[in-house]
Amino acid sequence: MRIFATYSIKGGTGKTSTAVNLAYLASRAGDRTLLWDLDPQAAATFLFRIKPRVKGGAKALVNRATSAADAIKGTDFEGLDLLPADFTYRNLDLVFDRAKRSRERLGRLLAPLAGEYDTVVLDCPPSVSLVSENVLRAANTLVVPLIPTTLSLRTFDQLTEFVQRSEPPRPAVVAFFSMVDRRKRLHRDLVEGLPGRRTGILPVSVPAAAVVERMAVERAPVPVFAARSPLARSYESLWETISQGPPAVSECSLEG
Amino acid sequence: MSETGFECALPEVAADDDPLGGAVGAAVRSRFHVTDGPVRTVDRVWLDTFDWRLHAAGLRLAYTVGDGAHSLVLGPGAGESVQRLSAPVHWPSLVEDLPEGPLRERLRPVAGIRALLPIADTRSTIHELRILNAEEKTVVRARVERSASSPPRLSLVPVRGYARQAERVATLVAAVPEVAPGSGSDLDAALATAGRRPGGEAGPTAIQLRPGQGSADALARLLLGLLDVVEANVPGTIADWDTEFLHDLRVAVRRTRSALKLAGDALPEGVAKRFAPEFKWLGDLTTPMRDLDTLLLDFDQLTGELVEADAADLDAFRAHLQRHRAGERRRLVRGLRSARFGKLARAWRAELTEMLSPSAGEAPESGPANAEITSDDGPANAAALAATRLRRAWRRVVRLGASIAVDAPPQTLHDLRKRCKELRYVLELFGSLYPAGARRPLVKELKVLQDCLGAFQDAEVHRDVVRLHAVAMMDAPAASAATMLAMGELVARLGRRQRRAARESVTRFERFATPRNERRIAIATETP
Incomplete structure (x- = not known):
């Protein structure tokens, strides 16, 4: 079972859109796929028309009063299931903190599902917290959407440092440019110049497109309702790249 | 729902x-x-x-x-x-x-x-x-x-x-x-x-015999079932769809040979003597390819055990074996398509069909259903046949097993393996005539012993194959010193495996040839 986590310290970078589309593409490729919406805002859960509710909330899930397997719901798409968000996830840090081995809880909740799923995608809330530390220990790959700005790159540096400092096992970290506006010179320069100079940044960019907002109207991943759009193709390219095994990136330093 | x-x-x-x-x-x-x-x-x-x-x-x-x-x-x-x-x-x-x-x-x-x-x-x-x-x-x-x-x-x-x-x-x-x-x-x-039944045919071991059934009729039905298995596995063996077709064909041939050897006297005079050499020919025809199959199936595990040599050093040997297998396969296919095999299958089926009793297989003269009635013409009914042959097969295993030791010649362990197979075939083919409570634990324990003896024999055969092909490969331009050294290590590993299997076989035999199992044999063969 491979575990990907769409993760960013900043909010509004396209994490949920990425998680939803990657999970859909994994299932379309034949993987038995689970998307876990860890964000109490429950955007991914809403997109799939599923009630954002887990019996007993975060506490019952972490303490295993409710098993993860029982909380899972099938989506409208074959091969793609969802572990829904719950508003109590806003306290997930506290719940983890009170549990034994507080940094391994997430991985332990996923372990019994290894025989059922080939791919798991975690849609993480934007923060650096105990939830993040759990994600780092559970995931094989962090997929980081990066808006092509100087500040975003700085945040990415902070994230890679955070990963390097964390205890093993550490995930591979890959970033891609998200919400790219080619009319902006800075966006063009970074997208064209950076991937070749810096390890860990994939030569894949996902455009800023109005079609992404239609996901909430269509309640479906982009390739379902706009299969030929550049956005759908970008997500397909991203999935193709990361599904073949990401390059391990622990030294994310700028060269030259 | x-x-x-x-x-x-x-x-x-x-x-x-x-x-x-x-x-x-x-x-x-x-x-x-x-x-x-x-x-x-x-x-x-x-x-x-x-x-x-x-x-x-x-x-x-x-x-x-x-x-x-x-x-x-x-x-x-x-x-x-x-x-x-x-x-x-x-x-x-x-x-x-x-x-x-x-x-x-x-x-x-x-x-x-x-x-x-x-x-x-x-x-x-x-x-x-x-x-x-x-x-x-x-x-x-x-x-x-x-x-x-x-x-x-x-x-x-x-x-x-x-x-x-x-x-x-x-x-x-x-x-x-x-x-x-x-x-x-x-x-x-x-x-x-298409007239096919999911799950396929039940096979000869599922044939339900009745104690009072005529012994020739019962044996003929079992042998016909085995012939069906042989014939069903011929196309897959010829086409080489997978290695199990040949394996299953060989098992059916071996069972036939064992049945002829242990119970052939229940058939009309001369039949067993006439067909036994032909089934020996068929068995021998399939042996070289099966020996190569077992080695190739085990290859990854064997190379994984190498300590000194690298698994890649044996790539040339694997390729050599595969080429050799292709040659053996051609020989096997010629044999299975030959007039001799066709004639054997047809004549055997005709002979067996003729033995089937029109009155649903009852013994011609009714007597006590499970009594051990034997005469010069062989056991009178299926129950008597099953009982006498099980006792005979058990005695042979016990007698030969008494002489095995860790340092016994390989042939002794090989012979014991053959006797154990015969015992197993008797237990399985006549299974419907023995009480399940006695038969099942016997088969289970026998299987463990057979696995050990099988591991011993496989190691012996594989060692011979490696040695034989090492000689052939010495003359081949592709044979490197690294390959030869790796093959040497392989022989040593196989030798170690064989010694381990010999020790295990001796222990397992002691656990099998017990008074408890002897009682089980007695229960399986007694008159109810």
Whole structure:
């Protein structure tokens, strides 16, 4: 079972859109796929028309009063299931903190599902917290959407440092440019110049497109309702790249 | 509704009407929304192993071709998984040769080393529908399938987490009077049309003998069952679909030879003497290729045990063995296509058929059903035959086993292995005549002993094969010093394995030849 986590310290970078589309593409490729919406805002859960509710909330899930397997719901798409968000996830840090081995809880909740799923995608809330530390220990790959700005790159540096400092096992970290506006010179320069100079940044960019907002109207991943759009193709390219095994990136330093 | 869904036959309706059929559609729509999905024509090649392993595991595998795409679909129901293929697959195919992916991983433990063979072809039109709850969330996937071979069928697959709502849909459908619940897939219909039975034939060990049945008749029925197995495995052996065809063919030949040796006197005079040499010829014909198969099947494990040499050093040896196997295969195929084999099979069948008693196999003169009546013409009935031969086979095992030791000559252990096989065949072929309580534990313990003796013999044969081919490879330009050294280490490893197996065999024999098992033999052979 491979575990990907769409993760960013900043909010509004396209994490949920990425998680939803990657999970859909994994299932379309034949993987038995689970998307876990860890964000109490429950955007991914809403997109799939599923009630954002887990019996007993975060506490019952972490303490295993409710098993993860029982909380899972099938989506409208074959091969793609969802572990829904719950508003109590806003306290997930506290719940983890009170549990034994507080940094391994997430991985332990996923372990019994290894025989059922080939791919798991975690849609993480934007923060650096105990939830993040759990994600780092559970995931094989962090997929980081990066808006092509100087500040975003700085945040990415902070994230890679955070990963390097964390205890093993550490995930591979890959970033891609998200919400790219080619009319902006800075966006063009970074997208064209950076991937070749810096390890860990994939030569894949996902455009800023109005079609992404239609996901909430269509309640479906982009390739379902706009299969030929550049956005759908970008997500397909991203999935193709990361599904073949990401390059391990622990030294994310700028060269030259 | 079970987790894997609900299936039923639908009343016939025109395809352009409601795909669910009027009454069923109305029932479902009274409580749920139904959205129409795509309609597609699908050509399916249904696949299973020769011994129906997928069927036994409750699985159905189809290679589907439709809309220019090729897919493998492993079902049924909610556990269905689909793998799209980038190129067509030619069948039969081994699971190892399928493209990597989760579906191959699911198939691997079920099919093992057996090839996936086409068992039926079907063409269907599939109408996909989704059944939605009040929030317009899909709670059930519905599929209406039409084909020439069967009435339209509806499958309802619950979406995970919505079992209660799916149950409601199934209840609504089942309440429609015209609906006939039950599975009966396209595969079942296609197999029924082709006159094939899922699960295949039961095989000779499942033949139910009666104690009072004439001994010649009983033995002839068993031997005919074995001949069926031999003949059924010939095409797969010739085509080399997988290595188990040859293995099963060999087992049936060995069982035949053992039956002739141990019970041939129950057949009309001269028959066993006439056919035994021919079955020896057939067995010998298959040996060289099977020896190479077992070595090649074990190759990865053997190379994994190397300490000094690298596994890659043996690549040239593996390639050499595969080339040699191709040559042995040609020789085997010539033998199986020869007039001699054809004549043997025909003459044997005719001879055995003639022995079958027209009166359902009763002994000509009725006497005590299980009494050990023997005469100069052999045992009078099946019970007597089964009892005397089991005792004889047991005695031979015990007698020979008493002389085995860790440092005994390999031939002694090999002979003990053959005697154990004979005992096993007697226990299995005449199994229906022994009390299960005595037979089952005997077979179970015997199997463990046979595994040890088999490991000993395999190591002996493999060592000989490696030595033999080392000599041949010395003259070949591809043989490097590294390969030769690795082969040397392989021989040493096999020697170690063999010594371990010898020790284990001695211990296992002591645990098998016990007074408790002797009592079991007595119980199995006593007159009730």
